[in-house]
Amino acid sequence: MKAITLVSYPTATDFDSLDTLKHIKYLKAPPFSILVVTSLFRRLGVEVNLFNTDNEYLRHLDSGKDAKTFCEDFAGLLAESAVSVAGFSSICNSYYVTLAIARELKRKRPEIRVLLGGTHATATAMHTMERCSYIDFILAGEIEDSLESFSRCYDASPEDVPGLYWRDSRKTIRVNTFGPPPNLEDMPLPAYDLCDDYNLDSFMVEAGRGCPFHCRFCSTSHFFGRAYRLRPFDTILDEASVLNTKFGFPRIALLHDNLFHSHRKLLSFCRKWKNDSRTEGLSWNCSLRADSISPEIAEELSNSGCESVFIGVETGSQRVQQVIEKRLKIDKVRQVIDSLHKYGVRTTVAFMIGFPEERREEVRLTLDFYYEMLCRRLASPQIDMLSPVNGSNYYEEYKEELYYDELTSAMAHQGDMLSSISAHYDDMVRASPELFAAHYALPLKFVEREFVFECTCFLRYAAYNMRWLLVMAVHAVGDLYDVVELFLEYRKSTTSSLKGMLYYSNYDFLEDFLAFAACLPQLQVFRQECLDQYRFMLDAYSLSDEEFTALKEMSSVQDVNRSCTLTLDDRLFASCLTKFTRYSFSEVVDSFDKGDPVENIAPMQSAIILRADSEHVFIEGVSVMTAAIVMAFEEGEVIANALEMLAEKHADLLPGSVANVRQGFLFAIQQLVATGYLRPD
Ligand code: SF4
Structure with a gap:
């Protein structure tokens, strides 16, 4: 193989207006994983023709075309420029868009060999091969060591390619044995040159892979295995330095699902980052388990230039922590967040509700914790509805009971990219929970699924657009759970015809929330002053250019x-x-x-x-x-x-x-x- 066309997975969502999407700089740059694959192909001497799907989507809308025609038009563009192999990366959120584009491409150019890779194609590989005759190959798992044999012999002797799903001459699907995990020390520099023009504030350096834990909702272990791997500190610092000095990125995001679970290693990494001339003064951020942080580490993180840490807390209930096998100690998590804030390290604190075993009072505990974070200047709380992603233990345990009810988790809302055309591909999603589990519902025993869905949508947009009004509403009512219930009741009397995420992401919701807050008797004192200010902001939003x-x-x-x-x-x-x-x-x-x-x-x-x-x-x-x-x-x-x-x-x-x-x-x-x-x- 001398050349390949690579197509990134889509992440844009049309819940945001085109105007908003155009301002999200990250949509214009290719995703990190495709830069890694590009560099691996380049090292093998294979020419890469890279297409960033998000960028193509923005161009499509910007030219005045209907979102409904995107997949077909984009496939047409690929058909004109694609060489003999087209490779698509994948994530669960937007898998049906990826498949729709691949299907159109194959229809237009049947001789092109279509290859899939990435986390979601791996998690659903056999089902994808069975249902999608237009997919020729899936290169599953970590592909560093299989790309060479694939590019050398994908057509002549595919049985030699580790981890490859393919069809033999009788159309029987064959699965090759996987190789050992790749050596992360021997990886080329990602193709950072392809994101040089987007004026991004930060970019990623891969710090390692794998996580030794096995939380029931998470699919990381399925893809990377539970073998925790960390790249050598010097390699990480080298790449960070290149990003900073050669490409001008002022801060570095270290990519690893669970960067350190050893206090000792985390401390020595912080000290190395701080004292090494390559990274001295360079800001960074990462994702950590709360129990890998101590007060001493919080101080070292701050001293080393760590600006923010993503912490998945998931639930405020100690019982549910055990049920979902996250097993964090809630009190300790609070102390850790306090320590980080004390030393000026920002936190993104992520929660989930909608676990099958979760009781109403346990949802309330999670919302209480979420609200605590809402009041912290240095915290950015997030909350989502659990999604049974393929590859997670929840999916495996409940796959016979999943059902489709159109209440899609925000964790999968990017799957509703092009939601105006999703009806077009609705049959595809409805026919195959094995491929699109993220869009499906888990049976809940104690809480109404509609409440969970509306609650997460409400909080997502209320906290983003009117954070302090939400805080004041909780002050007035006494409890975030009750505010959500009161608002949902109030919503029944409002006139917007929009539903779900489309409603909450729309101006209609902001109007309704403002009117709702103004009705709370306890907030009357603020009406003229604070509520009017929000009114002004909404009015300003509706001005023409x-x-x-x-x-x-x-x-x-x-x-x-x-x-x-x-x-x-x-x-x-x-x-x-x-x-x-x-x-x-x-x-x-x-x-x-x-x-x-x-x-x-x-x-x-x-x-x-x-x-x-x-x-x-x-x-x-x-x-x-x-x-x-x-x-x-x-x-x-x-x-x-x-x-x-x-x-x-x-x-x-x-x-x-x-x-x-x-x-x-x-x-x-x-x-x-x-x-x-x-x-x-
Ligand atoms: S949620 Fe985090 S700690 Fe749990 S398995 Fe996934 S990566 Fe590991």
Whole structure:
């Protein structure tokens, strides 16, 4: 084989608008795994013709074409440029899109040999070969050591290729024996040159593979085996250094499902990263089990430049921890997260609900933990509905009981990429739970599946777009579980015809949630101040591009990034400095809407938040009460002190006196104490 066409798995989702998708830089760069495969082929002297499916999808939509025609059009493009072999990578979320493209390609160019690889093709290899006659080969498992024999003899003597699924001359499916796990020390540098043009903030270095645990919901062990492997520290540091110095990535994401389970190794890695000239001062992040972190390690992580850690907590119930075989100690997890935050390390804390054995009160415990994280400045909580992914123990145990009910887990929501055409391929998914288990339902014994689904959708979008409004709603009602139930009840009286994830990702949901919060009697005190501010943000979101441009020109705002208009909460969480002012930014907007001259705006008490990145200071207007809440939850005084330094640095850009920061903070605390949201003790 002299050349191959490689096609990456899709990850884009059309729950986000095209405008939003276009701003997700990572969609434009090829996925890391395809860069690894590209480099392996290049080392063998095979020319690679790489197609990034997400990018092609964006181009397709951007040219005004219907999503429904994407698979066929993209297959046409591949047919024109594909050489004799086309290789597709795969993940569970979007497997039907991958198969639909491959099927179209084979229909257009029957002589092309279609090869599948990756985690999901491996987990479903035999079923895929049985059902998809257009797939010629599946190269299962880790392919480092089988690519050479495949590229040499895939047609002449496929029986020599380790881990290959293929058909013999009688169309019988044959499966070759797998080889031993590859030597991770002997891997070429991934084809980083192919993601050089996308101005990404960080990129990945593979730190190793395999996990010694076997949590029931996880398929990692199925693909990589339970043999835990770590690449040599020097190799990891070399690649990180190349990414930083040659390609300009300012931070490194270390890729490993469970980077360290030995305290000793983790400590020595942190020290090596910190003291080695290749990585000194270079930021990094990773995924760790909570029980691999101690307070000492948290400090070392911070000292070494580790900015954030992904921690899968899964459930707030100790009993369910045992049932799902994750076996974390909940109290210890809380201490670990405290330690990380104490040393300034951010956390992404992931939860799941919808386990078959989970009781209602155990869901409540998970939501309580989720809410604790929602109130932490340095935590980003996530929650999903359990999905019985192929290759997991849950799939194996329940595969005879899975059913299809269209309530697809957000863990598989990328599978609804092109959801407007998913009906087109619905038959494919409905006919084969063996191939598309991630889209199927597990039977739940104690909790309604609809509640689990709506709850995770609600939290995903409420927390993303209106995090502090959600926090305030829980303050008012007393419990996140109850807020969800109350909102779902309220939802019955609303008018949006959208359903499921499409509803929650839409403006309709934000409108409804705002109206719901405004109805909570306990939140009346905030109505004029805080709720109106959210109203302003929603109104700003619905402005046309022309109106928005005109607004920017008319208002005193120095810069507004339209692409993140709705992430007010995230921006309020960023380093910020609050000042009080006599003019309201929202008044400026109203004035613009009415066509009044800006100079006619009446003075009123308001606040501005100054947000700084390394190059610019941005101004955002908020109400006094919102500012007060932000300051309080920002651990105000510490932040204010740090930002006074920043303010001095940018003194020429800032209006008024820096001393106002402290006054503003004290005012905010007084307001919160007066309204009962903070207690003096
Ligand atoms: S969830 Fe994490 S710890 Fe559990 S098996 Fe998967 S990778 Fe390992």
